[in-house]
Amino acid sequence: MVDTTVHLMRHGEVHNPAGVLYGRLPGYRLSERGVAMAELVARTLGGDEGAPRRDVVSVVASPLERAQQTAAPIAAAFGLDVVTDERLIEAENHFQGRTFGVGDGSLRHPEHWPHLRNPFRPSWGEAYTVQVARMTAAVHAARDAARGHEVVLVSHQLPIWVTRLALEGRRLWHDPRRRQCALASLTTLRFSGDRLVGIGYSEPAASLLPGASKVAGA
Numbered sequence: 001m002v003d004t005t006v007h008l009m010r011h012g013e014v015h016n017p018a019g020v021l022y023g024r025l026p027g028y029r030l031s032e033r034g035v036a037m038a039e040l041v042a043r044t045l046g047g048d049e050g051a052p053r054r055d056v057v058s059v060v061a062s063p064l065e066r067a068q069q070t071a072a073p074i075a076a077a078f079g080l081d082v083v084t085d086e087r088l089i090e091a092e093n094h095f096q097g098r099t100f101g102v103g104d105g106s107l108r109h110p111e112h113w114p115h116l117r118n119p120f121r122p123s124w125g126e127a128y129t130v131q132v133a134r135m136t137a138a139v140h141a142a143r144d145a146a147r148g149h150e151v152v153l154v155s156h157q158l159p160i161w162v163t164r165l166a167l168e169g170r171r172l173w174h175d176p177r178r179r180q181c182a183l184a185s186l187t188t189l190r191f192s193g194d195r196l197v198g199i200g201y202s203e204p205a206a207s208l209l210p211g212a213s214k215v216a217g218a
Contacts, residue, residue, distance in 0.1 A: 001193035004143050005055075005150040008135075008160045008187040011062075011070040012037035012205070013212045023096025023218050024089060030069045033212055037184035037205040038070040044204040045152070046077035056080070058146050060138070061154040062088035066217075070184070071154040087138040088155040092126035093218040125218060128162045128172035135163040143191055157181045158218045167196060176216065183212055 012034030014022065022028040030038065040049070047053030060083045061071035071082045122128065135155070142151045161179045162172050164187055181187065184205035190198040203209065 042073035042077040057149040058151040087134040090156040091218040
């Protein structure tokens, strides 16, 4: 069997001074720290930070600006172009563009409460099962195109996390505060042929995480 590795990478920190859930809204770019995160991961994968150079033959990204920016230095490190895959996009979310909290956020307003009626689907946005289906399809397509090598897919925290939960046979509804998917992290899927044989997790940009924004996109 041919071994193939698919890295699901979360984008770097986003410039978001208002602290909103930015979801799929345009115009949300990486912060200076986010750019530095992307560049550090590119150097790490490229073998410039003491680790062996990885065998990356493709870099694929969500169409959103923050993902494209994160993917760019990685693609450049391997002499590749960034491929865009719509299936890697952020989860749809009713609360995008709003702050989300009890004190001064959307939870103060009764008109939003019906969107919180079912946390298991969830009722405030794209169903977890739909996210898993599109992400898994993107993973399989990337794996097939990069047989015997490695590919980096740049996506977003929630789609990456629920995909990992599904692959590990865990329930999809969860506490967002417990997601293991930090900024610029890698959730690594190892395949032997078409069979998933291992899941790993690493934070190549861990040195830049202290002080980074903890607001997720969705």
